[in-house]
Amino acid sequence: MSMDQQAIQTRLQTAFGDQIGEWHEMKTSAYATKYGSYLDVKNVDYLRDICLFLRDEADLKFDNLMLLSTVDNGDKTLSATYHMESTTHRHVFALKVTVSVDHARVPSVTGVWTSANWHEREGWDMMGIEFVGHPDLRRILLDEDYPGHPLRKDFKVPDFYHGMKVPY
Amino acid sequence: MAETVQQRIIRNGQTMPAKVVPAEKVEPRRLKTEEMILNVGPQHPSTHGVLRLEVVLDGEMVVDCVPHLGYLHRCFEKHAEAMTYPQVIPYVDRMDYLAAMNSDHGYALAVERMLGVEVPRKVEFIRVLFAELQRIASHLVAVGTYGLDVGAFTPFLYCFRDREYILEMFEKTCGARLLYNYIWVGGLSHDIHPDVFGMCKKFIKDNRATHKQVNDLLTFNKIFVERTANIGVLRPDVAINGGASGPMLRGSGVKWDLRRDDPYSIYPELDFEVAVGTGKFGQVGDCFDRHWVRMLEWEQSLNILEQLLEKWPHEDKTDVQSAVPKRIKPVAGEIYSRTENPRGELGFYIVSKDGINPYRCKVRSPAFVNLSLLPVISRGYLVADLIAILGSVDIVLGEVDR
Amino acid sequence: MYQGLHDFLVGLLGENALSTILSIVVYSAVPLVFILLYALIAILGEMKISAWVQDRLGPMRTGPMGVFQPIADMLKLLQKEDLTPTHADRKLYNLAPFIVFLGSYAAFACLPFSAAYIGARLNTGIFYIVSVSSLVVVGIMMAGWGSNNKYSLMGAMRSVAQIISYEIPAGLAVLTVVMIAGSMDMQTITQLQSGGIQNWFLFGGPKALAGFGGAKAWVLFPFMGIAFLIYVVASLAETNRVPFDIPEAESELVAGYHTEYSAMKFALFFLAEYANMFAVSAVASVLFLGGWSSPFGPMFDGPVMGFVWFILKGLFFVFLQIWIRWTLPRLRVDQLMYVCWKVLIPFGMVAVLGVGSLVVGWVH
Numbered sequence: 001m002s003m004d005q006q007a008i009q010t011r012l013q014t015a016f017g018d019q020i021g022e023w024h025e026m027k028t029s030a031y032a033t034k035y036g037s038y039l040d041v042k043n044v045d046y047l048r049d050i051c052l053f054l055r056d057e058a059d060l061k062f063d064n065l066m067l068l069s070t071v072d073n074g075d076k077t078l079s080a081t082y083h084m085e086s087t088t089h090r091h092v093f094a095l096k097v098t099v100s101v102d103h104a105r106v107p108s109v110t111g112v113w114t115s116a117n118w119h120e121r122e123g124w125d126m127m128g129i130e131f132v133g134h135p136d137l138r139r140i141l142l143d144e145d146y147p148g149h150p151l152r153k154d155f156k157v158p159d160f161y162h163g164m165k166v167p168y
Numbered sequence: 169m170a171e172t173v174q175q176r177i178i179r180n181g182q183t184m185p186a187k188v189v190p191a192e193k194v195e196p197r198r199l200k201t202e203e204m205i206l207n208v209g210p211q212h213p214s215t216h217g218v219l220r221l222e223v224v225l226d227g228e229m230v231v232d233c234v235p236h237l238g239y240l241h242r243c244f245e246k247h248a249e250a251m252t253y254p255q256v257i258p259y260v261d262r263m264d265y266l267a268a269m270n271s272d273h274g275y276a277l278a279v280e281r282m283l284g285v286e287v288p289r290k291v292e293f294i295r296v297l298f299a300e301l302q303r304i305a306s307h308l309v310a311v312g313t314y315g316l317d318v319g320a321f322t323p324f325l326y327c328f329r330d331r332e333y334i335l336e337m338f339e340k341t342c343g344a345r346l347l348y349n350y351i352w353v354g355g356l357s358h359d360i361h362p363d364v365f366g367m368c369k370k371f372i373k374d375n376r377a378t379h380k381q382v383n384d385l386l387t388f389n390k391i392f393v394e395r396t397a398n399i400g401v402l403r404p405d406v407a408i409n410g411g412a413s414g415p416m417l418r419g420s421g422v423k424w425d426l427r428r429d430d431p432y433s434i435y436p437e438l439d440f441e442v443a444v445g446t447g448k449f450g451q452v453g454d455c456f457d458r459h460w461v462r463m464l465e466w467e468q469s470l471n472i473l474e475q476l477l478e479k480w481p482h483e484d485k486t487d488v489q490s491a492v493p494k495r496i497k498p499v500a501g502e503i504y505s506r507t508e509n510p511r512g513e514l515g516f517y518i519v520s521k522d523g524i525n526p527y528r529c530k531v532r533s534p535a536f537v538n539l540s541l542l543p544v545i546s547r548g549y550l551v552a553d554l555i556a557i558l559g560s561v562d563i564v565l566g567e568v569d570r
Numbered sequence: 571m572y573q574g575l576h577d578f579l580v581g582l583l584g585e586n587a588l589s590t591i592l593s594i595v596v597y598s599a600v601p602l603v604f605i606l607l608y609a610l611i612a613i614l615g616e617m618k619i620s621a622w623v624q625d626r627l628g629p630m631r632t633g634p635m636g637v638f639q640p641i642a643d644m645l646k647l648l649q650k651e652d653l654t655p656t657h658a659d660r661k662l663y664n665l666a667p668f669i670v671f672l673g674s675y676a677a678f679a680c681l682p683f684s685a686a687y688i689g690a691r692l693n694t695g696i697f698y699i700v701s702v703s704s705l706v707v708v709g710i711m712m713a714g715w716g717s718n719n720k721y722s723l724m725g726a727m728r729s730v731a732q733i734i735s736y737e738i739p740a741g742l743a744v745l746t747v748v749m750i751a752g753s754m755d756m757q758t759i760t761q762l763q764s765g766g767i768q769n770w771f772l773f774g775g776p777k778a779l780a781g782f783g784g785a786k787a788w789v790l791f792p793f794m795g796i797a798f799l800i801y802v803v804a805s806l807a808e809t810n811r812v813p814f815d816i817p818e819a820e821s822e823l824v825a826g827y828h829t830e831y832s833a834m835k836f837a838l839f840f841l842a843e844y845a846n847m848f849a850v851s852a853v854a855s856v857l858f859l860g861g862w863s864s865p866f867g868p869m870f871d872g873p874v875m876g877f878v879w880f881i882l883k884g885l886f887f888v889f890l891q892i893w894i895r896w897t898l899p900r901l902r903v904d905q906l907m908y909v910c911w912k913v914l915i916p917f918g919m920v921a922v923l924g925v926g927s928l929v930v931g932w933v934h
Contacts, residue, residue, distance in 0.1 A: 026501040028284035036282070036503035063408050067504060069517045069530040081517065083504045087408055087424055094504065115411025118540040126245070141238040141569060150246055151528075319812060319900025325624035391813055391899045552816075552902045 001059065002091045008060065009039055015053055019043040024096075038081065038094035047097055048107045048133075054084065054093065055112055061086045062093060065109070068119035070127040072153045076101045078129055082109070099129065101152075108134040126151040203231060206551070210239050216313075216558065217565025221542075228550050233543045237536075240569040248529035253279050253496040254353060256529065261347040263531065264567040266309050269302035269338075270509045272351035277432060278505035278516040279353045282498045287354060287491050290484040292434045294360045295351055297368070297476050298338070300469045304375070305334045306510035307466045310562045314459060315386050317559040318395045323386045330378050333371045337364050354492035368477060372470055379467055387463055396459060397450030400545045400557035404453065410544065411537040414512025415465065416561060419445035419458035426508035438475055440468045455560035462562070465510075497524055504532075511535050511562055533567040571686040572597050598689060601678035609844045611885075613640040616892050623896045647840075650833035655718055658830065662716030666709050667831065667838035673705030674845040681852050682756045684862045684876035695756035696744055699853060700737065703808070706846065707733050710827055713839075717830040726827035728816055728903055735910045736807035736814075742918030743801035746794060746925040747857045750775045760861035767865040772798055772858040793924040798858045800918050802890070805850035807910070809843060812895040816903050851887030852880065859883050 003011075009023055019042055026036030041047055054062045062084040071079045082095040097106055108131035109116045120131040121140040128149035131137060138144065147158055157166055208221040218239035224232040244263055248256045260275045261268040273295055280287065287295075312327030335345040340361040342350040350357050386392050402412070404420040417424055425442040427435045443464030445457025498520040506515040512534025519528040538561050546557050575597055579589040614629075617639060621628030629636030654663060677699045679689035692698050707730050714726020750771060751759045762776055763769050769776040774790035807814040831839060855861060861883070862876030870879075901909065 024501075026282075026503060028499060028501070029281050031281040031505070032284070032501070032503050035505060036501055038502070065411060066506070066513070067515050067517055067530070067532040069528075069532075071519055071528045074521075081502075083515075083517070087422070090429065113411070114406075114409050114544075115537055115540065118536065139238075141241045143238070150243065315899065319815070320898065321620075322624050322896050325626065329625055385897070386899070389899060391901055391905075394905055395899060395902060550902070550904070 002089050003059065005034070005037060005091070005093060008091070008093055011057070011060065012039065012050065012053070016046060016050060019046040019050070034092060035083075035094075038096045041095055041097045044097050044099060044106055047095075048109055048112065050095065051082070051084075051109045051112045059089070061088050063087055063113075065113035065115050065119075066092075068109075068116050068123065070123040070129055070151070072127060072151060073098065074153055078104050078127055078152075080106050080123060080129060084113075104129045105132050106130070107132050108137075110134055125149070128152060208554070216563055217568075219539075219563070219565055219568070221554070221558070223551065223554065225551060228552075230546050230549055230551060230554055233546045233554065235539055235542060237539075237569055240565045242566075242570065244531065244570040245529055248526050250525065252524045253498075253526060256526065257352065258347070258349045261349060262566060263533065263570055264509065264511070264514075264535070264564050265346060266564050267302055267306045267510045268347050269298045269351065270306075270507065271514060272348065273299050273433075274505070274507040274509070274514045275516055276351045276353045277507060278503060278518055279496060279498070281505050282501070282503045282518060282520065283353075283493065283496065285354050285491060285493060288484075288486045288488075289434075290481055290486050291355050291488050291491070293476060293480060294356060294488070296433050296435070296438075297360075297473065298341075298350070300472050300476070301334050301337065301368075303510045304466055304469045304473075305331050307462045307469075308334075310462055310510070311382060311386070311459065311466075314559040314562075315382075315392075317555050318392060320386055320389070320392065323382050326378055326381060326385075330371075330375050333367065333374070337367050337371070340364060340367070352489075352492055353496055355490065356488040359488050365477065365480070368473060372473055375470060376467075379463070379470070383463060387459065393449045393456060395553075395556055396455040396560070398454050399450075399549060399553045400455045400560060401451045402453040402541065402545045406544060407453070407541070410541045412512070412541055413534050413537065414509065415458050415461040416512060416538045416541070418443060419461045419560075420453035421445055421447075421457075426506060426513055430506065432507060437479070438472050440472050440475075443468060455556055458560040458562075495524065497522065506532070509534050511564065511567070512538060531567075531570055533570060535561075535563040535565075535567045536570075539563050539568055598679070600683075600687065601681070601689060602675065604683075605675065605678070605841070605845045605848070608848055608881075609841055610640040610644075612844045612847070612888060613643060615889070619889070619892050620896045623893070644837070647833060647837040650836075652833045652835070653830075655830050657718045659716040659718065662712040663830075664716075664835075666713035666716055667835040667842070668709075669712060670706050670709030671838050671842040671845070673703055673707075673709060674842045674849060676702045676705065677849040677853075678845070680756055681849065682760050682856060682861055683880055684873050685757075685761075686873040687877070688757055691755065691757055693753070693755045696748065696754045696759070696853070696857070699756075699849070700741060700744060703846070703849065704733070704737065706842070709842075713831070714827040717827070719830055722827050722829055725816075725829075729810060729827060732807055732810070732814060732816070732903075732906060732910075735907060736804045736914075739800050739910060739914035739918045740804035740808065742915070742922050743797040743804065744853075744857060746797040746921050747771050749922075749925050749929050750790070756856055756861075760856055760863060763860040764863035764871070766867035767860070769863075770858065770860045770865075790925060790928060793921045793928075794858070796917055797921040797925070798854075800914050800921070801854055801857070802887070803909075804914060805854060805887075806891060806894065807906070808850055809846045809891070811847070811891050813898045813901045814906055815895075815900060816906065847888055847891055848884055851891070852884040854887050855880070855883035 012020055021040030021042040023039050024037060026032040041050060054060050064085050064087055066083045066085055069081050071081065073079055077098050077100050079096050079098045083092065085092040099106060106129055108120055110120065118140060120134050121137060123129050124131060124137050125139040125141055126149060139146065148155055159166060204225045206223045206225055208223060210218045210220045220236040220239070222234040222236060223230055244259055247259055257272055257275060260271045264271050308327040308331045312324035315323040338348060339345050340363055342348050342358050402416065402420045404422050407417050407420045408422060421444055423442050423444050428442050443461045445452055445461050447457065448460060449456050500520060500522040502517065502519040504515055504517045506513050513532065514534055515532030517530040517532065518526050521527040542558065542561060546554050549557065572593065576593040579593050583589045614637060618628045629639035632638040632642050654660070680692055680695040680699050682688040710726050710729050714723045747759065748754055751762055753759065763771060765776065772794050774788055774794060862880040864870040864875060864879055
């Protein structure tokens with residue numbers, strides 16, 4: 001039974017209360033409202049529990065994590081966004097957690113959805129968010145010894161890499 | 169240089185949690201004495217691109233298979249942050265170069281949904297026509313190279329011969345055969361060439377014959393069935409939890425197609441069936457099922473093309489660029505938009521902070537997520553089956569690495 | 571024909587050791603010359619036939635319709651640099667191509683090219699052919715080991731297992747023919763089949779043989795048909811052709827046993843493969859389809875025409891092998907072994923038992 005996103009948010013509110021934050025809505029089109037709105041998670045430590053709740057509750061049943069992406073917000077914070085859907089109930093939902101650059105640690109949801117495994121490795125690789133509890137957190141697209149995390153806004157391409165001058 | 173290295177230790181075949189150690193103290197991996205590590209190196213004869221598979225073998229049996237990616241990483245996401253929204257489209261083409269029209273469509277749709285722009289009906293028709301032609305072209309490559317992987321040389325050439333027809337149609341319309349930059353935000357770059365309708369009719373007729381030929385030559389060939397049935401079985405719950413999509417998911421019996429379940433463009437008006445794997449010659453979710461799903465989808469796309477040609481609004485003379493916005497500057501916000509690529513669910517997560525460049529453009533590439541399931545489905549099979557399994561996942565390295 | 575040659579040379583040079591040696595050398599060089607000429611045709615045939623099967627044209631630029639392509643390929647191979655890997659076992663590595671070619675070429679000694687020409691008329695002809703073509707196994711093992719490459723070694727071992735296993739069904743198929751013919755001599759087998767298509771062993775053999783008479787020999791046809799099919803399939807495996815070409819497969823992870831070879835040595839492997847193809851095709855045509863005898867009986871028969879028929883029948887089977895190569899996918903190693911041991915050998919035994927009991931029952 002497909003649930004309205006407001007209804008899902010209410011369920012989470014009753015279950016987790018203070019740990020979740022505001023609901024942000026995107027209003028430019030019907031699709032954008034459905035897929036561009038997200039729920040802020042205030043307390044990062046509860047992320048895994050919230051995800052387990054979303055996956056296991058009978059009327060929510062979010063069994064597919066569509067995308068786990070990371071964003072550099074520019075004001076010394078990093079965010080991780082979780083887009084999930086339910087193939088049984090046909091509804092979608094999105095969560096977002098925000099952490100500061102100095103303490104970029106987010107609990108891993110690999111135990112909840114196995115697709116998160118490689119998405120989180122890419123998040124570590126590109127953005128530098130450490131997913132605590134990930135079974136094998138190493139770089140996936142870049143070399144193991146690459147300096148820095150490229151998708152951060154303050155990333156500078158190194159002048160020399162392994163002794164070779166980097167052109168441009 | 170990084171001072172610390174995340175280290176993964178395999179002890180007794182189990183992977184222990186990662187721990188951060190100083191780089192000088194990295195120990196070599198400790199193996200059981202009977203295991204051997206085989207490198208299916210970055211270059212290998214199957215035309216999948218530069219992918220390195222580190223296979224841990226126990227005799228001939230695969231114990232573990234670790235894909236190493238990144239050989240084709242071209243920093244799409246960082247580039248997208250420096251380009252304006254229309255300038256990103258050629259980059260999107262180059263990610264999945266075998267399904268460039270579908271990728272363009274996905275991105276253009278994402279930005280249009282964020283802006284709230286409606287495109288004219290004629291543009292929708294042209295987009296779907298080319299998207300389905302591109303789907304057929306991509307499946308032709310997938311089926312042809314899969315035959316090559318298991319040793320049948322001839323279906324590859326039949327498939328590529330037919331693909332030439334499709335590429336000619338694209339060339340007539342937009343000048344490019346492989347990387348088009350054709351589907352723009354709000355419209356198209358050129359109007360459809362009038363010759364394409366006749367070429368399409370002829371193509372559909374010839375292609376049905378080729379479809380039957382490839383079925384007779386490859387799909388129902390006893391040797392091919394022996395090589396692919398009961399190999400690389402993917403259970404439906406593992407597939408859904410692992411994020412599989414496209415033929416990989418449908419091959420396991422899950423009836424999930426974004427054109428049906430989350431429709432966009434004019435797909436609601438078209439009548440087509442969603443192909444699922446039924447365990448025809450073995451278990452549901454084996455390599456044969458994924459191949460079978462691709463063959464059925466190819467046929468369904470031909471049906472869709474026929475319907476489009478019937479319903480075509482020939483009197484509609486709107487300019488294809490009439491809805492293209494002069495300046496693309498979405499309001500601050502974000503969107504996750506998804507479409508059905510030949511490989512699965514292609515998603516674009518675009519964050520905009522009220523500027524002319526995307527603040528963040530993350531791509532959910534189907535081949536990346538499907539490839540993450542390769543270690544799961546190849547455990548316990550022989551080394552010679554690994555190539556068959558890899559071929560059935562149908563990856564395009566440009567998309568995996570971006 | 572040897573006698574005629576010998577007399578001619580004696581007349582030229584006198585009765586001495588030189589004329590004897592020269593006559594031996596010239597007589598036994600005929601198959602070698604034949605192999606070299608045939609290889610050119612076979613290579614061109616493979617390229618063109620594979621092209622036509624795949625809806626393309628093949629070589630078109632070297633000569634009219636590309637007929638000089640094999641010559642160009644041979645010239646290319648001859649002028650290539652001859653490499654030896656650093657840690658390769660020199661003696662094994664260098665000797666291997668010759669042993670492989672030797673195994674293929676030695677089989678030509680007993681092939682009856684025509685009524686007038688057979689290299690050596692042994693009365694254990696077919697037995698000699700089957701056993702001496704196993705020499706290629708030794709050569710392949712030497713190539714795999716000597717290359718000092720773990721993939722070459724794996725490919726060589728698989729190839730050895732395949733060839734040795736498939737000799738059993740091939741031998742069983744040969745046994746059925748020998749039982750009917752009552753002799754292992756290749757010329758005798760062919761002579762028994764002369765007189766027309768109805769006398770071919772595929773259809774049960776000459777009616778006058780072993781007291782069959784009339785239509786009774788047709789009862790042998792099912793068994794001989796099975797034996798024929800078994801021999802054709804086993805010969806594909808003997809020559810490492812698709813669907814049994816795991817040892818040479820390019821798109822599998824294991825590269826073949828002849829990867830480390832270049833130039834002349836690779837050319838020898840190549841030549842040996844084509845020679846082997848013709849040898850097994852010729853044996854199939856001699857045993858089942860009548861060898862150099864004409865299917866029309868006395869028409870178109872004779873020593874020179876015999877030569878033509880023999881080559882045509884051999885080339886037909888070579889064409890069949892090329893056709894199958896470009897049509898079918900490849901079997902996995904364990905499936906290959908399954909086909910040999912659990913399919914071909916039981917059917918081969920059925921054929922041998924059937925033919926044997928019928929021959930014994932009606933002769934005695």
